[in-house]
Amino acid sequence: MKTMENNSRRQFLGALALGATASTISMLSNPMYAESGIFTDSKMSETEDWFDKIHGTHRIVYDGSTPHMGLPILWNWAFYLSNNSTGSPDSDITAMTVIRHTGLCLAFKDELWAKYKLGEFFGVKDHTGDFAVRNPFYEPQDGDYPINGPAGIKSLSERGAMFCACDLATKVYSNKVAETMGLNPEEVYEEWVNGMLDEIKLVPSGVWALARAQAKGCGYVFAGE
8 A cells, every 4th residue: 555655746746846737746656657668777867967058157057847939048148149149159168958847848859740630739829920839949940939040959959959859758748639530549658759850969958958957057047839
């Protein structure tokens, strides 16, 4: 009985950390949310090592818990811009964005946005004024951001910016979409993992990554809403 109570408590606290709704909390009882096997010992070691890429005098981590008009990506760009303008080269800067909770949609390739109508599901519109069927913040067009000009995930990554996405949120929201569309949740989850942008690092959870980044000297900025 005590073990069952402990498991329930862990599931509940995990849901709160994710910012989950009541319906999402009930989904966490699904066996799918048990250890999936993705983060083996070697995978965990490689994931921990990824944080060693954080470098430079100026270090920041943005908590991208919601899409927030792409601001979790735009502010990453703004950090480089402002530090460059005050004399610091990219080699002395690291800006990381942790993509989690409903901000998860920012991590996916266009194909998933189109197939699963992620713009509609997560409430993201692009320059057309309609729900996006592509990732507007990978290679943004005029009108995708609230202002024109900021870079997207692709070009920021080329400059050394770092992006990671929450595996726990991937499980929760792929399960919810699968439920809505009458699909196999494990197959949808696998497709979402494989459909992440090449520039995105999958991590056990967003809150886990935020702690790792701060341990590496990154200041914390909330970029959700």
